[in-house]
Amino acid sequence: MKKIGALFLSLILAVSVFSGAASAAAKPVSVWMDGAAVQFKQGVPMVENGTTLVPVRPLLEKLGVALNWDAKSQSVMGTKSGLSFALQAGNRTAVVNGVVVSLDVPPRIIRGTTYVPLRFVAEAIGYKVTWDAKNNAVSLTPLGQPGGSTGFLWKAEKNGNTVYLLGSIHVAQAQMYPLRAQIEAAYKASQYLGVEVDLTKTDDESIEKLIADKGMYKDGTTLKDHVSPETYQALVDILKANEMPTNTFDQYEPWVVAQSIPTASEEYQANLGIDAYFMGKAVSDNKLIVPLESAESQLALFDRFSPTLQEEQLQEAINAYSASSSGEMDALTRMWVTGDEDALRALVKASAEDQEYYKALVLDRNLTMSSKIEAYLNDDQNVTRMIIVGALHMLGDDGIITRLKNDGYTVTKL
Template sequence: MKKLGALFLSLFLTLSVLGTANAADKPTRVWMDGTEVQLGASNPVTENGTTLVPMRPILEKLNVAVLWNPKTQTVTGTKNGLELSLQIGSTTATVNGEKKKLDAAPKTINNTTYVPIRFIGETIGYKVEWNAAQRTITLKTAAPQAAGSTGFLWKAENKGNTVYLLGSIHVANDKMYPLRPEIESAFAASDSLSVELDLTKVDQTAMQKFLTEKGIYTDGTKLKDHVSAETYNKVVAILKANGLPGDSFDNYKPWVVTQSISSLQVQSEGYKPDTGIDLYFTEKSHKMNKPVLELETAELQLNMFNDFSDGLQEKLLKDTLDSLAQADKETAETSIDLLSEMWIKGDEETLTALTKSSASEPEYYKALLGDRNIGMFNHVKEYLNSDTKSTYFVVVGALHMVGDDGIVTKLQKDGYTVVKQ
């Protein structure tokens, strides 16, 4: 478990808020099969809840042949026998001669033609997803695995109520999808979704305000006054290696630096919060108008970090720095990839070992798991004891499920029957 950087990796099994705090004020970005589409100086715009993007960059990336008729203000695209046509200012498009209704009409802004990206992508055959927390639009070609990811799923029943418990990883990549049918079926059968946080509704401005008020030193001291010279020098080295000034984090507390560097590592290895398991189901729920219930708040999670002792804050920072350095020296399989692999295989033995590793730091374990598990457990008990005879789908960080203080363990100790699915 030392190879995994247990404290570093446990953050991505327990905290939804990781990866969202730095997303405020980001322009909308478009990704296609893991590669960002370069839109030049023209940013996407939103009309009536529909995102429009510059026409030529997206169509060229999709390998669509484009014909522009300036007289009729019509763009025609062709690819593999498919022909689509859109007209500036019109909410009617045609696909192989058949009329289609658009949610927003194409338009011209500063001599650049903008088209609705969801219509374009889905017409060409891509799956189009929007992530509000990261302000990203993702186009994906279908590349299903022979068998879906196993994950960690349990089922509890009481008084006619059913609770499905899914242990999540909050950052993921496309390799984790599709999920096995049992997980998707449990979600489909549920009346509501419960998550730590609804990341699509996180107030990014409020989070930035929180970080400014609580994550910055106001007493005249700097980061180097609160951590060892060795740790500080490693922070400086990472900043410079990424083309940033070495003093960029000088005013920030170690927990803020840890979160920023953690996000840097997972993103550099191709993992993103917008593909995390909980966000995947949150977005599906919103599309289906399925209620989404929150078990915690972003402030609760961030306050937990801020309340860590100076010693623990430095230890977490050092663990993160060491994990990043190890990934540079060895293969990526020494860090976040192993976490993904664990989830895909449903490796409960490794998950339990991570829980035990976290328990080696009592302050960390109590705040991250012990105290928070109690609140989540109480919510689940309320669901099971409800008179509504409903089905609930609960998705929280996988580390909250197992171990002596895990939700599943607590339910079993209280006499509930919990079955691994």
């Protein structure tokens, strides 16, 4: 659970680890919903570069989606219960619930039939997509929250200043949107947006350089010199299974390797995270983004972990590779969608069981972020700000909300 927990505590780590990966299928697939196969009378599902494409009209009819087709632009727009998406044939850029996303495979028109990416459309309208490799089948299960995802939102006030505090989930699914109206209203009312790391000022190349600087051996040793033979061999077995060179990670420290081993399905993406969503809105609205931390400071936390803790993280990642962490990710997503504070407190408590891990990733950072938030509340600007940090920083004995209340600030749960 340390690996999954870290992804909800470190924004920059989530960005560096998560990217969409397509599910592979070698033969035609069937699509199932409510125990029955979706019937495609014109055209059948097809797989292109690991992405399942299906005829759009029968799929949307089955999902109960209102369809709008623009023949001139060859665009498909669908809406259902406040959820929406827009696609254009041949275009790898799409919009889902107001968020611009990139598609691995664009929609296309084949013999007069428009084919769309199944996972994208289903998740946009609030369905979980499950792939059954044994039967080459896709099942669609309704998810979502009436009125939008609840999340974790508070309002702190003092001296005419207001700070909205949103506990984020750094990696998310498309069906988590829309967000409830109170969250959107808090953003709209704010003059500034505060985040852990300003992703609009970073890029993949700079993050890769930081990881190389913080997480690569420069003393002539390799990973094999720093972990047990059993741990190293287990990693080699994973690399062989994926037809990768057995020395792929030899130059990297265990904490980097641990986060590089895939354990979650491709529906979870950092570019769909709550932080990324609001940073995108802030850029469009010309709203100032203020970072509370930096990418370098976040990665330095992991680099300072003891050799023992780093190997524990790697062992956990290796174990999770076989067991798959998608169930844990689903549970954390459901926690955020429903705003389950009991589940959030339990997760914070579990994180505290390892003192080194908890102090570095939670306690020390909570102190720093709390002091900055209190400074905002005590200044003389009389402005409204929205601060978004990982939800695990909010509650518990050392949480930001707890500290603000103990320090005498008025904090209201919204």
